[in-house]
Amino acid sequence: MIPIEYWLVFSSLLFSIGAYGVLTRRNAIVVLMCIEIMLNSANINLVMFSSYHSVLHVGVDPSGQVFTLFSIAIAAAEVAVGLAILLSVYRRYQTIEVDKINILRW
Amino acid sequence: MLEYAWLIPVFPFAAFILISILPKRTLSWEDGAGYAIGGALGAFALSMLVIWDVIAGNTMVGDGPKFEWLVIGDISVVFGIWIDELTAIMLVVVSVVGTLVVFYSGGYMHGEGERRRRYYAEITLFISVMYGLVISDSYLQMFIFWELVGLCSYLLIGFWYEKPSAASAAKRAFIVTRVGDIMFMAGIIILFKYVGSLDFATLFDGGAGAAVPTDMMVLATALIFGGAIGKSAQFPLHEWLPDAMEGPTTVSALIHAATMVKAGVYLTARSYPLLVQAPESLMLVAVIGGVTALIAATVALVATDIKRVLAYSTISQLGYMTLALGAGGYLVVYAGSGAGYSAALLHLMNHAFFKALLFLCAGSVIHAVGTNDMRFMGGLGKKMRITSLTMLFGAIAISGIPPFSGFWSKDEVLAAVYSAGEFDSLFFLLWAMGIATAFMTAFYMFRMWFMTFAGDPRSDYQAHESPRLMTVPLIILAALAFSSGFALFIGDGFGMFAEHSIGSLFHGAHHGSAMDLLAGIFGDPLTYVSLVLAAAGILVAYAVYGKPGFDRSVFAKGVGGALQRALENRWYISKFYDDFAVKVVYGLSLVADAFDRYVIDGMVNGFAFLGTKSGEILRRAQSGNVQRYASLIVVGLCLLLIFMLYIVPWGGW
Numbered sequence: 001m002i003p004i005e006y007w008l009v010f011s012s013l014l015f016s017i018g019a020y021g022v023l024t025r026r027n028a029i030v031v032l033m034c035i036e037i038m039l040n041s042a043n044i045n046l047v048m049f050s051s052y053h054s055v056l057h058v059g060v061d062p063s064g065q066v067f068t069l070f071s072i073a074i075a076a077a078e079v080a081v082g083l084a085i086l087l088s089v090y091r092r093y094q095t096i097e098v099d100k101i102n103i104l105r106w
Numbered sequence: 107m108l109e110y111a112w113l114i115p116v117f118p119f120a121a122f123i124l125i126s127i128l129p130k131r132t133l134s135w136e137d138g139a140g141y142a143i144g145g146a147l148g149a150f151a152l153s154m155l156v157i158w159d160v161i162a163g164n165t166m167v168g169d170g171p172k173f174e175w176l177v178i179g180d181i182s183v184v185f186g187i188w189i190d191e192l193t194a195i196m197l198v199v200v201s202v203v204g205t206l207v208v209f210y211s212g213g214y215m216h217g218e219g220e221r222r223r224r225y226y227a228e229i230t231l232f233i234s235v236m237y238g239l240v241i242s243d244s245y246l247q248m249f250i251f252w253e254l255v256g257l258c259s260y261l262l263i264g265f266w267y268e269k270p271s272a273a274s275a276a277k278r279a280f281i282v283t284r285v286g287d288i289m290f291m292a293g294i295i296i297l298f299k300y301v302g303s304l305d306f307a308t309l310f311d312g313g314a315g316a317a318v319p320t321d322m323m324v325l326a327t328a329l330i331f332g333g334a335i336g337k338s339a340q341f342p343l344h345e346w347l348p349d350a351m352e353g354p355t356t357v358s359a360l361i362h363a364a365t366m367v368k369a370g371v372y373l374t375a376r377s378y379p380l381l382v383q384a385p386e387s388l389m390l391v392a393v394i395g396g397v398t399a400l401i402a403a404t405v406a407l408v409a410t411d412i413k414r415v416l417a418y419s420t421i422s423q424l425g426y427m428t429l430a431l432g433a434g435g436y437l438v439v440y441a442g443s444g445a446g447y448s449a450a451l452l453h454l455m456n457h458a459f460f461k462a463l464l465f466l467c468a469g470s471v472i473h474a475v476g477t478n479d480m481r482f483m484g485g486l487g488k489k490m491r492i493t494s495l496t497m498l499f500g501a502i503a504i505s506g507i508p509p510f511s512g513f514w515s516k517d518e519v520l521a522a523v524y525s526a527g528e529f530d531s532l533f534f535l536l537w538a539m540g541i542a543t544a545f546m547t548a549f550y551m552f553r554m555w556f557m558t559f560a561g562d563p564r565s566d567y568q569a570h571e572s573p574r575l576m577t578v579p580l581i582i583l584a585a586l587a588f589s590s591g592f593a594l595f596i597g598d599g600f601g602m603f604a605e606h607s608i609g610s611l612f613h614g615a616h617h618g619s620a621m622d623l624l625a626g627i628f629g630d631p632l633t634y635v636s637l638v639l640a641a642a643g644i645l646v647a648y649a650v651y652g653k654p655g656f657d658r659s660v661f662a663k664g665v666g667g668a669l670q671r672a673l674e675n676r677w678y679i680s681k682f683y684d685d686f687a688v689k690v691v692y693g694l695s696l697v698a699d700a701f702d703r704y705v706i707d708g709m710v711n712g713f714a715f716l717g718t719k720s721g722e723i724l725r726r727a728q729s730g731n732v733q734r735y736a737s738l739i740v741v742g743l744c745l746l747l748i749f750m751l752y753i754v755p756w757g758g759w
Contacts, residue, residue, distance in 0.1 A: 023737045031733075098732055105730030 001055070007048040014041035028089070028096040032082050039075050043068045107159045108166040108189050111241055114152045114197075118204075118234035121145025125227040137222035139212045142230045146208040149237060153201035160194040161603070168307030170243065181302070188243035188306055190607040195451050196240040196372055199458040202586070203364040204233045206579040207462065211356045213575035214469055225265060229360070232258035236365050240372070245294040245304040245330075248373070252290065252337070255366045256283050262361060263353040272352040282346040286336015290373075293329030296322055297380075310379040310610075320384070327380050327387040330373065331394075338370025338424045341398040345680045347421055351413040351478075355469030358413060363420050363465050364458040371427045371454055378431075378447065378608050382439050389530070392432025392523075396536035399425030401677060403546040407553070408673040411478045412468045415554045416461065419504065422543055423457045429540060430519040433526035433533055440529045442612040444605035449518035451604045456511040456590050460503040463583035467497035470576055471558060474569040480557040482567070487559035489569040492577045494559040496584040501555045503587040505548035506640045511591030516544060517633055518594075518601075524632055544636050548643025556652040599623060 014037060021034030050064025090096050122145070125138040134140060172186035208229065215222050235258060239251035264276030298304055300318040318326065334340065339347035350362050361367070374381070374391060381388055399422045406418035427450045434446020470493040471486060472478055487494040503510040506517070520540050527533035571577065593600040627633055675681060 019740060023733055023740065101732075102730030105728045 004048070004052060007044065011041040011044045011048070014038075014044065026097045026099060028086050028098050028101075029083075031098060032079060032086070035082075036075060036079065039071065043071050046071070107155050108164055108187075109171050110152070111156045111166070111189050112171065112187050114149045114156070114241065115234040115237040117148030117152070118142075118145040118230040118237070122227055122230040122234060125223060125230060130223070133223060136212050136216065136226075137220070138226040139208070139215075139222070142208050142226040143205075143212070145230050146205040146233060149233065150201040150205045153197045153237075156189060157194045157197055160189060160191060165190045165606070168243065168305070172243075183246060184244070184305065185247050186243040186305075187241045189241060191603050191605075192372070192375055192451065192607040193240055195455055195604065196368070197237075199368065199455055200233070200236050200240060200365050203360060203458055203462045203583075204236070206582060207356050207360040207364075207466070208233075210359075210466055210469070210576050210579040211354075213573045214356050214473055215354065221265070225262075225354070228258055228261045228265075229357070232262065232361060232366075236369075239369055243306055245297065245306070245309070248376075249287075249290065249294060252333070252369065252373075253287065255361075255369060256280065256287065256337070259283075259350070259361050259366055262357040263350045265353050265357065269352065275346075275349040275352040279346040279350045282343050283336040286333045286343055286370075289329045289336070290333025293326045293332065296326040296329065306376070323380065324384040324386045327377060327384045328390055330377055330380075331387060331391055334370030334374045334428070335394060336370070337373070338367050338428065339398075339421050340370070340394050340425060340428060341401055342679065344398060344402060344421045345676065345683060348409075348414045348417040348676070351411070351417050355413065355465055355472055358417070359462045359465030359469065362417065363461040367420065367424060368427075368454055368458065371424060371431065371450065374428065374431050375447065375451065378435065378438070379611060381435050382611055385436065385439060388432050388435035388439070389532070390432070391435065392429050392526075392533065392536055395425045395428030395430070395432055396523075396539045397425070398422070399429060399543045400539045403543045403550070405673055405676050406550040407546060408670055409550075410480050412471065412480050412483070412554060412558065413465070413478055415480075415550060416464050416468060419464075419547065419550065420457075420461055422547065423453070423461065423504070426516070426519050426540065426543070427453050427457070429536060430522055433523040433536070436526040436529050436533070437522060438608065438612050441525070443525075444608060444612065445518070445601065446522035446526065447608060448601040448604035449515060449522045452591070452594065452600050453515035453519050455593070456503070456515045456587075459583055459590050460500045460510075460512060460587035463496060463580065463587050464500040464504070466576070466580055466583065467493050467500060470572040470580065471497075473572055473576070475567045477565075477567075480554065482565035483558045483563075484561045485559070485563040486569055490559075490571050492571060492580060494555075496577075496580040497555060497559070499584040499587050501551040503591075505551050505644060506544055506636060507644075508637070509591070510588055511586075513637075514591035514594050514627075517627055517636060520544070520636055521627075521630065521632060541636055541639060545639040545643045548640040549647045552644045552647035553651045556647060560652050561654060595623065 018034045018036075018038030018041065021037065022031050025031055025034065046064050046068045050062065050068075053064065054060050054062075086096050089101060093101060095101070121141045124141050125133065128138075128141075130137075166187065166189040168186075168188070170187040170189065172184045175183045175185050177183075208226075211225070211229065215225055218225065232255060235251050235254035239248060239255055242248040242251060260276050260280040263279050264273055266272045267276070294304055297309060297318065300322060301309060303309070336343050347362060347367065351358055353362075381391070402418045402421035402425060406415050406422065409415045409418060430446050430450035430453060432446075434444065434448075434450060437443045437446045470490065471483065474490060474493075475483055475486070477483075499510070503512040506513045508514075520537060523533055523537045523540055527537060672678065
C-alpha cells in the first residue's frame with residue numbers, strides 16, 4: 001500500500017497549485033478551474049482516509065467515499081452556477097478578467 | 107372656609123387656560139378681558155371670604171390640606187396652604203389691586219388689537235401664581251411660585267417685544283432678579299441641609315434655631331433676604347425696576363408696584379421667625395432698606411419720564427418697608443414689640459393702593475397724551491379732572507399728609523426705626539435717611555403732579571378724559587388711598603392684627619385704644635418733624651414747578667449741575683452695570699468662547715478628523731479585487747496556522 005504521507009504530499013501539492021492559480025490567474029474561467037483542482041485535492045484526502053480507515057479497522061466503511069461522490073456532484077452544480085454568472089458578467093462588461101471587475105468597493 | 111383657600115389661584119388659572127386655548131371668536135369682548143375679569147373676580151370673592159375668616163380669628167398654619175408632590179428617599183415634598191394674618195394682608199393687596207387692574211386694562215389695552223389675548227393670558231397667569239406665592243406653606247413651594255411670578259414679569263415687561271428697549275428691559279429684569287433668586291435658593295439649601303425640611307411649620311416652631319449653627323443661620327437668612335433684594339429691587343439690584351417701565355402701565359401698576367415687588371418684603375416678613383435669630387441679618391436688612399430708600403428718592407428728583415419717577419418712588423418706598431422690617435426685628439428681639447413689623451405691613455398695604463393708583467393715573471395720562479415724558483405735558487388738569495384729582499390723592503397719600511393713608515404708615519415706620527436706635531445707634535442714621543427721603547418724596551411727587559397737570563400745555567396733544575372703565579378703578583383706588591391708613595384704628599387695631607402672625611416670637615406687647623394711639627402719634631415731636639418736611643417738600647415743588655416764572659437753569663450750574671447730571675445718570679449705577687457687563691462679562695465670555703471653540707470643539711472635531719482619516723486609509727483595503735481578498739485570506743490562514751502550530755506550543759499555552 002502506498003504510504004499515507006505520499007497521499008498527503010500529493011493532495012497538498014494539488015491544493016497549492018489550485019490556490020496559486022486562484023490567486024494569480026486573471027481569466028475567471030481558469031480561476032474556476034483552479035477552484036475545482038482545490039476541491040479535488042480535498043476529495044482525494046477524503047477517499048484516502050476512507051480506505052485507510054477500512055484497512056486499520058475490521059470491516060468496510062465507505063462513507064468517506066460516498067461523501068466524495070456528493071462533493072463531486074455539488075462541484076458540478078457549483079461550476080454550472082459559476083459559469084452562468086461569468087456568462088452574464090461577460091454580457092454586461094465584455095470581459096471576464098477578474099481584476100477588471102472591481103466595482104464592488106469604496 | 108380656610109381649607110378652600112387653595113382654590114383662590116385656581117380661578118385666574120382657569121381664566122389663563124381658557125384665554126390661551128379657546129378659539130378666537132369665543133373670546134368675545136376685548137379679546138378675553140371678560141374671562142380675565144371673571145377669573146379675577148372669582149379669586150377676589152374667595153379671598154375676601156378667607157380674609158373675613160382670618161379677621162374673625164381663624165388661621166391655618168401647618169394644619170391645612172396638603173398633598174404629597176414627590177417622595178425622594180425618606181424626604182417627601184408636600185404642598186399645602188398657610189393662612190395667617192400676613193397672608194391675609196397680602197391677599198387684600200393682590201385681590202383688590204389685581205381685580206381693579208384687570209378692569210382698568212379693559213379700557214387701557216383697547217388699542218392693542220390681537221395682542222390683547224396674550225396680555226390677558228399673561229396677566230391672569232400672573233395673578234394666579236401671585237396668589238400661589240402668598241398662600242405657600244414651604245420655602246420650596248414659595249420658590250416655585252417666586253420663579254413663576256418672575257417669568258410673568260419678564261413676559262409682561264417684554265409685552266411690546268418688537269421694541270428693542272422693551273426686549274432688553276425684560277431680559278435685564280429677568281437676569282437681575284435671577285441673581286437674587288440664586289441667593290434665595292442658596293439660603294433655603296442651607297436651611298434644608300441642617301433641618302431637612304423646608305416647611306414653615308417645621309422651620310418656625312423653634313426647632314430650626316437649635317438645628318442650625320448661629321453663623322449658618324446668619325448666612326442663610328442673609329441669603330434669603332438676597333432673594334428679597336432682587337425681587338423687591340433693593341440696592342444694589344434695583345436698576346431693573348425703572349427699566350421694567352417699558353411694559354404696559356397696567357403691568358407696572360400691578361406687578362412692579364403693588365404685588366410682585368412686594369413679594370420680597372413679604373418673604374422677609376415671612377422669614378421673621380428665622381431672622382430674629384440672626385440680628386446681623388436684621389441689620390443688613392435695615393441698612394439695605396435705608397440706603398435704597400435714600401438713593402432711589404434722589405434719582406426720582408430729576409427723572410422726566412412720569413413712569414420712571416413712580417418706579418424710583420416704588421423702590422424708595424420698598425426700601426422704607428425693608429428698613430421697617432429690619433428695625434422691627436430689633437424691636438422684637440430687644441424690646442418685645444412688633445411695632446416695626448406691623449408698620450412695614452401697613453406701609454406695604456397702603457403703598458400698594460396709592461402706588462397702584464398713581465401708576466394707573468399715569469397710565470390714564472399716557473393714554474391721553476401719548477408720551478411718557480413730563481416735559482411734553484403740563485396743563486392737563488383742566489382736561490382730565492378725574493385723573494388729576496385722583497392722582498392728587500395718591501400724591502398726598504405718598505407724601506404723608508394726614509389723614510391720608512401714607513401718613514399713618516410712614517409715621518409708624520419712622521417711629522419704629524427711631525425707637526430701634528435705642529439698641530443700635532446706627533438706626534438714628536437710618537432714621538435721618540428716612541426723614542430725608544420723606545422730604546424728597548413729597549417734593550418729587552408734587553413736582554410730577556405740577557409738571558403734568560398744572561401750568562400750560564408744553565406740546566400739542568389732544569387730551570381727553572379716559573373712559574369710565576378706567577376712571578372707576580381710579581376712584582375706588584383713590585378712596586382706598588385716602589382711607590386704608592385707618593386700618594390702624596379698626597377693631598383691635600392693625601398692629602394687633604399683624605402681630606398675631608409673629609405672636610410666638612415675643613410676649614407682652616401692649617396696645618392701647620385708638621385714642622391712645624392717636625395721642626401717641628400726635629404727642630410725639632418726631633411726627634411733626636416729618637410732617638413739616640413733607641409740607642416743605644410740597645411747597646418747594648410748588649415754588650419751582652407749580653408757580654410760573656422760576657428760573658430752573660440754576661440747577662444746571664456748578665455743584666448743582668454736577669449733582670443733577672449724576673442723578674440723571676442714576677448715580678452711574680446703571681452705567682456701572684452696563685460697563686461691567688460689557689467689559690468684564692464680555693471679556694470672560696470671550697475666554698469661554700475661545701475655550702469652547704478651540705478646546706472642546708477641537709477635541710470633538712479632532713476625533714471626527716481621526717475617524718475620517720483612518721477610514722480613508724483603511725478603505726484602500728476594499729479594492730474590489732477578489733483575488734486580493736483571497737490572497738489576504740490565504741495569508742491570514744497561514745499566519746493563524748503558524749501561530750497555532752508553533753507559537754502556541756512554544757508559549758506553553
